[in-house]
Amino acid sequence: MYKNTSGKVLRRSIAAGLLAATAMAPAAAHAQSSVEDRLDKLEAMIMALEARMDAQQSAPADPQTQAAVTEMRAAVAETRAVAAKQGELETRVAAVETSDKSGFHIGDTKVTLGGYVKMDAITARTSAGQLGGDTFLRDFLVPSTVPVGTGAGSGWDTDFSARQTRFAIKTATPVGGKTLGTTMEMDFMVTSGGDERITNSYTPRLRHAFVTYDGWTIGQTWGTFFNVGALPDTLDFIGTTPGTVFVRQPLVRYTTKSGLSIAVEQPETTVTTATGGRVTPGDDALPDVVLRFDKKAGKSAFSIAAIGRQLKVANDDFGLGSDSTLGYGVSVSGTIGVGAKDDFRFMVNAGEGLGRYIGLNIVNDAAIDPVTGDLDAIASYSGFAAYRHVWSDKLRSTIAGSYFKADNPVALTSASPTDTVWNALANVIYTPVPKLDLGVEYMYVERENEAGLDGNLQKVQVSAKYSF
Template sequence: MWNNKKKASLGGLTAMALAMGTTSALALESQVGETTVGLYGYARLNMAYSFDQDAGSANEGYFGDIERSEDKVGDQFQASATQSRIGFRTSTPVEGSTLYTVIEGDFWSYNDDNSRFRLRHAYGSWNGILAGQTWSNYNTFVAATPTLDFLGTAGSNGYGSRLAQLRYTMGGFSIAAEDPKAQLAENIDGSVPEDDLLPDNDDAVSSMPALSLRYEDSMGDFSYSIAGIARQLKYDTGSEKDTEMGYGAFAAGAYHAGPVTLRAIVNASEGANSYLYLSGDYFNGADAYVDTNGKLQTLSGDGGALGLSYQISPQYSLNASHGYTDVELGDPTVGGNAGRKNKNTFLNLMWTPNERLMYGIEYGYFETELADGREEDASRVMVAAQYSF
């Protein structure tokens, strides 16, 4: 933990813990003048066995791989250590407040096919002002039930990853200007001549940041988070252009009753499915498409998740979660991440004989329904071992 003699505020500690995940309390620390320096991270092994169809990589399941499973066999074993992580952090008293800095990375990549050091967090925070890259302000961990699967339960977050941003936090309230994320669906059925294809994601541009608001707090055994986001959707080919606005909102809650924790979240979006967690093939869904008149048409989406955790003993915990997302079709000539319904369910047992050690086993079930009505599903078993420092 951070040295209490540094007088770090509770709000700052909470923000740091959320930013760095479950290893934040396990840092190796030293004192350099007035600055506390910490090194933290973990080494992790994931192993997965897919039964009937390919369900993704050793680290997580992908709805996109399940969709294309007719070309990929099941009965498949995979192993990976690329989720392993390392981070560096500091805290320094500056002008009556505490300056925090964090730089963190891992070796993860989609489908585990391009291992390299990947930047996760790189930011500074002082006096309520945060600048850099960290979890999107349009995000929460209140409804995130623990999974061994690296991506976790569909619909359980907002954006669900990290973005470059400028954020101001005061108590439980935070406002941010973030790197905007937009995804335009494409024409797929051949109704438009190849020489006259409609604009797609390659033509998407942004001329303003995404603006997000969030309030997160707790009352006794109940914790909650509510958030909203507004972002611009725009394309420009040089000869054609159009602009629309997209909006999203979520509400999440968790109730702790002795050894049992219940969690839930609901999400809604209009032209902001890039912020609807795991609503696409490999991450989030499409926000809009360009029709034959050159107009942007926004896509609606919704999602939600339920979870339950039971602390069997101080060392053993049982976790179950189910989530779904639904991005509307909008137009039969539009495909990609439009018109997709995703669901996944997890059941796991985690053993933590020490705060630095975790072993677990998990069953995961994935189901995706495409715009043409085709449905595909897959199931897998995953085991993991994690050693933290």
């Protein structure tokens, strides 16, 4: 009787434990360890029973007890299998949920969609002439187009636009133990299409199209000389345009894990003629070469870049023979963390023949001597500073200013090209819900050419932007 009772009691005890363990199996993935712990305890109980049976040498073995042990061992093994399958299922579900939040898969390739929808309402006035109506020059600041001289100023001209809206698609595919990535992005800026009378529709344009793999970047994207991470938080497309390196072009770049990058990029020489006009000869033979080093330190990040260029014209452009000269420059930029959330951003640039790289081509790379056909690289100096203050989780502001100075060879360019241009701005941006920004910004710009003629532009911009 003792043996039979003992077997029944133990069998019921183990069965109750198994039921409890099985009930726990469908729980969330983090409960998996507690299921395993319970099963380990049950196996320990079975081992104790077997030891007890072995110790009862003087009594015949109880068949019911032996059957209970065998039955319980099989039940424990089955429950472990159920728990393992449940844990695997939870892991797969979690992976699917994560994938759904950040993209989807086509085979081994993860696809991510992104971009934003942005609406700008801009009212602006100029002091010395007018910007043409229905032109992208009213959508954002292009420093070299601010009217100068004695022309009649404009009133406050108002335009609405959604042209900055953009869409991007990215992929990531495991290849050889590394990730092969692609990016393609489009928007509707500076393109032709509809007008403001009826449809306000515009032609899409390609912004980025490149491949990345094991430190290599091949395709069209931000130029290596341009530190996009230093751009201030503004409503205008660039904001501190006069003092900013800004270029996007085809390139081949390699970046080491230490932060050193070397790139060869699309060459394009812009030349100022004797009348102040611009010519792009298309005679370039060598790519622009850029070296850059990036360094992070806590909440701060810094970048220093150097560029070397061959500026060239050939016989068939001006009928003056062929010539080439060297263009070069440096750019130092960065973001410095201030306090818990604020930051200071800056950029300083200097060189000869930087032309199209600075401020949306404020001046050209070089001037040409109309007699000899010799090229003279144009020197320039520029930079910006911006401070962003975070008032709360939903409110932030930026104040910023930038400056550009050119040293045009007036004897070759006439006095019409830009000598100096500067601007200042301030904004307030409110984020009522995540990824939705509502803001207002005021900007003042002043430009002077080599003849001493000047003019200013004032702009008030209200924007709504939702990123996805």
